[in-house]
Amino acid sequence: MKAIVNVFLKDGVLDPQGKAAHHALKSLGFKNVNSVRIGKQIVLDLDATNKDEALKEVEEMSETLLANTVIEDYTIEIVE
Amino acid sequence: MKAIVNVFLKDGVLDPQGKAAHHALKSLGFKNVNSVRIGKQIVLDLDATNKDEALKEVEEMSETLLANTVIEDYTIEIVE
Secondary structure (H helix, E strand, C coil), rough: CCEEEEECCCCCCCCCCHHHHHHHHHHHHCEEEEEEEEEEEEEEEEECCCCHHHHHHHHHHHHHHHHHCCCEEEEEEEEC | CCCEEEECCCCCCCHHHHHHHHHHHHHCCCEEEEEEEEEEEEEECCCCCCCHHHHHHHHHHHHHCCCCCEEEEEEEEEEC
8 A cells, every 4th residue: 555645844934945946947937936835745655454544554654753743734645 | 826746766766765764664663664755746836827838837847957857757737
């Protein structure tokens, strides 16, 4: 079973990596970009057969290690 | 219009960040994780009304700046 965790900075938290990419895109001539936010996409390959259990476990992983919940939010998607 | 670009390392390219996360998850007691790959998720807010044109532009951004196509692949999703 595959789980995809998208971790992104909360609204209002400064994203210097995104700002840098935005600036670079503008320099390259891409004028109609309003904002750029850069997050992480974590793809986990799991030994699990039960979708609900997998979701619960990945939630625990996200809370303890994958995301810094002070400044980051995350979404979890279980695939197949 | 919002565009989401997922950038991830090609298969076979070593992912030290993913390896570290995998190791840390195992140390924390999450035993049934087989592998972890970590990529980037870039969310762009665009001034565009035409979906096809937006897709074309984001493709160009990905090729020139957002992804290193030697070692990385990317997918683009245009939202609303």
